[in-house]
Amino acid sequence: MAHDRDSVRALLDKVRASGRTALTAPEGKEICDAYGITIPAEALATSADEAVSSAEEMGFPVVLKIVSPDILHKTEAGGVLVGLGSAEVVRAGYDQIIANAKAYSADAQIIGVQVQQMLPPGQEVIIGATTDPTFGKIVAFGLGGVLVEVLKDVTFRLAPLDAGEAASMLDSIAAAEVLKGVRGADPVDRDALAGLLQRVSELVDDFPEISEVDLNPVFASASGAVAADVRILLAEGQPREVPKYTTEEILSVMERVMKPRSVAVIGASNETGKIGNSVMRNLVDGGFAGEIYPVNPKADSICDRKAYRSIGDIPGEVDVAVFTIPAKFVPGALEEVGTKGVPAAILIPSGFAETGNVEAQDEIVAIARKHGVRLLGPNIYGYYYTPSSLCATFCTPYDVQGSVALTSQSGGIGMAILGYSRTTKMGVSAIVGFGNKSDLDEDDALVFFGQDDNTQCIAMHLEDLKDGRAFVAAAREVSKKKPVVVLKAGRTALGARAASSHTGALAGDDKVYDDILRQAGVIRAPGLNDMLEYARALPVLPTPQGENVVIITAAGGSGVLLSDACADNGLTLMDIPADLDAAFREHIPPFGAAGNPVDITGGEPPATFEATIRLGLDDPRIHSLILGYWHTIVTPPMVFAELVGRVVGEARARGIDKPVVASLAGDTEVEQASEYLFEHGVPAYPYTTEKPVAVLGAKYRWARNAGLIPD
């Protein structure tokens, strides 16, 4: 739609010139007109004739209201008449209002009577736009009244909206059904509402100086959507500038960080217990094949490598400089690193913004910008990239190569990632600490890991985003190809308080993060352990080719709990067709339950498991399997694990690659069986019916967002 941008530009300039930030009602109306935002027709009448002709123009019924600077309480003054349905009634009403006003206050200056189109009864909704510190312009939608104010039933999206995004907002509130018509009401005009959302989003996108738009209430009915009240505010200051880099620039530095030919360790040390010693040893012990240059003015050799007094003394090129010196020495060393032309500095030291020392951090950022050095950190544990056998960290080396890249904003969470990875033998491509994020951050990592063939899944712990728009742009692209899991800490009011004491970051409202991360195709993990479990299981699970999930269980009790978990995770239990039901029944005892869950009952031999699982894999109408195992002497845990591993492996060899997960109930042998299954491509868990379904649910959420599930 063609908006009249010129008139809005002129109007905003005029408002700016007058020094105001709040627009008047007529100014709001002018902007609404320019952007096709429907508001009630209105006109000022100074005679009964004028009132009648205005009313005839806008259509009956109308509302009449006294206009007088001296009458604040119009209703009290008898200055409001509603629902006037004909020319005669409007004429009489005009005279009556004027008479009432004079009777109420003889001295009042009377400008006239406002004639206003009366809105058809409809559903009250709220449409707004605001400027989020993380994401910039965002659009909000909710139902009016109690639902928004008490239940906070509201949804957010980045502006501008495309048509699909605008339409999706109508379905993203809890009370979405109301818009479809309940209690005998007609459904609202969804196109009109979605169109209104789009127009508001375009307005704030076109004019970033508009900090806030409130259409509240909007009356939505079967015949359209009309904004009964409009409030527009302009920003007081200018939006902050965020440095922007091109994809090529990001990839160029990230390639050198992750696949360096040479690494210098500034502050390398021979002294056990020193960070500069740990980093050196991890680089050496981790098997990094490139050059390792220790830098230390007081040593000739460190970990059997020649040491250099300063980075400038290193003869060859240096791709990465890892800093392991105290904060106060960083600026000087960073100048040398910059002079040497090193593209990236890994700043392990703490003592910057996280301790309140913002100036020190600003200083190093300025030095880095001057020299074109990109920074990771400060205040981090370093990073791992297993395809390069690179452990540029003071933690212990990690060498189980695999396809998941994990990042964390906090060192503690990084250590939890490391321990969990080691104990579960999770295959990892990278673990990266971001700490204070003075420069490189999650969107840079997304850009790199998105195109990194060694990485099939990305899991990120974060407390804030420096540039929400850059993150969303990267996540949108990457999540079409591989799952992006995010643990957003500071979700709650209590959590957000801790976040601001920790990093000084302004934690945004969680609902905004939640909606916009989903809009970006990100899978959100509700907690730390969930993020780790998703990261471990998602790369193992193939992408489901449809929504039909079947539970095959030997324990009816587990079947019920697995079904509960399916509902919790938005999975659809397949409605089993009669022929398939009959096929399952051929393999299970007469008192077993076919249907879904398929309950093969508890005392069955391996052959029953094998036959039913094989059936589930082979039938193309079934898209995913959830297995419920119950420990018996007839089919012990490892027998079950081996047969499932074999049957699934055979199916994959035949080109049938469906997600299969398992819940194992039994004595402690089920732990070993679960490990075996995981190693054979079946995420399996002992003593829980929730986890296998949660990871399958996460895979589905990703696949749906990425548009990978055929309809």
Add this chain to the structure above:
Amino acid sequence: MAHDRDSVRALLDKVRASGRTALTAPEGKEICDAYGITIPAEALATSADEAVSSAEEMGFPVVLKIVSPDILHKTEAGGVLVGLGSAEVVRAGYDQIIANAKAYSADAQIIGVQVQQMLPPGQEVIIGATTDPTFGKIVAFGLGGVLVEVLKDVTFRLAPLDAGEAASMLDSIAAAEVLKGVRGADPVDRDALAGLLQRVSELVDDFPEISEVDLNPVFASASGAVAADVRILLAEGQPREVPKYTTEEILSVMERVMKPRSVAVIGASNETGKIGNSVMRNLVDGGFAGEIYPVNPKADSICDRKAYRSIGDIPGEVDVAVFTIPAKFVPGALEEVGTKGVPAAILIPSGFAETGNVEAQDEIVAIARKHGVRLLGPNIYGYYYTPSSLCATFCTPYDVQGSVALTSQSGGIGMAILGYSRTTKMGVSAIVGFGNKSDLDEDDALVFFGQDDNTQCIAMHLEDLKDGRAFVAAAREVSKKKPVVVLKAGRTALGARAASSHTGALAGDDKVYDDILRQAGVIRAPGLNDMLEYARALPVLPTPQGENVVIITAAGGSGVLLSDACADNGLTLMDIPADLDAAFREHIPPFGAAGNPVDITGGEPPATFEATIRLGLDDPRIHSLILGYWHTIVTPPMVFAELVGRVVGEARARGIDKPVVASLAGDTEVEQASEYLFEHGVPAYPYTTEKPVAVLGAKYRWARNAGLIPD
């Protein structure tokens, strides 16, 4: 309040006699009058004078409505006038309505005009009572309109309600704030609403034949609560009879089941792999000190014990007979058991109601009733009671004595309980299978474990309740003394479908279960693993003496996630007073954050942990501690674990017994450290910030319900 029960009795008898189950509006009004349920005053007027005097009696304003069997669309006929505020207006209105009606339909028979009290504008709410298959009479409350119909924002309680329960309903809906007055509205008269709920609950409690009451809508305002529409239905049939036992009867049999002097095994066998062999060996190997009598007509001795041809041949008294024979032999053997006077039979065999063979189950129940034998099962794994060293099960023995009793309706879940207990070394007093619950069930177990000094916590997996009222009665009593954790399977629509295919049990609506279990003081576990984790941690945690929770963390990142978890679990982060803040600051680096979380920062030595934890334990204003550990070389995991164990132990020795939980982030050594801490009274978990807070939250939920937290 004194209700007029006699008039209701007479009215219901009259309705019954007429063969109806639906009450007419005047009958509904009569019942409302008898129970003090306010409905709008109304009267029939056949003259303008009568209309005026009725209106004067009920108070202005009033509504007038034509009463004519020939006029269905009263409004269309000009037969309704609202808001008539004076005698004159009512008089004129009467005449007008009659005139309008005659003009509308000259032939219409006109009975007169109904004068109705006009309700003040108020909040629409819904109050109802219904008959739940599990819980019997229950009362429902919700806000009218969209909130109930679309968002299902409704809450339930058992009838009858006491005043506190009735009041609690007003706070148990999501939109509770609406009743307190939002958007300028006055708060509603809470006493009037709660009183109305109580009266409805008393009505259905007094007259069980009333199957349903609907007051919809009720207009609640600052001046009262008036039911604008009343619908009352009577039950078609008679409620089913559930056998009732006294507490003494239950305890008498449960004592003999759990602490038997002698156990007979019907179907004992020497053949490895047979259930009758497993049970014998578990009894013997488990160390049961009483008599063990194998019963098998074909053997002289089993597991080195003299075998008997039938139970009748056993010389001494037998407390428990464990059945390990196929279903078809159970009735005959049960007759013999009954004749022998054995008080309890443990029916391991399957092949009864769970396979559709309801008749077989009815048969054994009848035999048992005839002889006064109580039944556990059929279709179970048996049971464990560790204080008696009793493993009457075909699973493996379990011998880690402790204070939690667990029960499960399903064998698979029972095996998960066993494996989890063994791997976590969870101290257990009992594990009991209930299976088909033909007789003994969860409320019998609650009665026994409630008074069992060996049991401090009870955790139950269940899919249905045979007698919801008996369960609630037992749970209410027991949960005042010890936590009762329930995993209710079949929570969701999908889950409920699986439940009915599994046990034939009618899974009730989950919201009813949820509200009523909470009303009974039960802690509900969201999933299997949660139930197990609660069961393990709750007996270890002391009861908190107040709501002030403090997080002490070495990793700011964990602090944020722990704070998120506190909000998720309804825990209150203490607002730290200035003097306490200063005291914490004395021990932590200047860039650490006091406040709450107390962030001691990552590089601190054991002394900092010790000083801050000691401060948290010693200050009486702090009631619970959550510790966030981050693996460093300065304070390695086991150093942390030992110091926390020591400091907490010393405090307990000094009489300071506060709940302390811990989240450990780090390399795999944190697993051993977590185990150590758990063994030393501090529930601790690696790689998760959620679990420690979840178990603390469960302890708080219990303690609040039990009234154990001082205000």
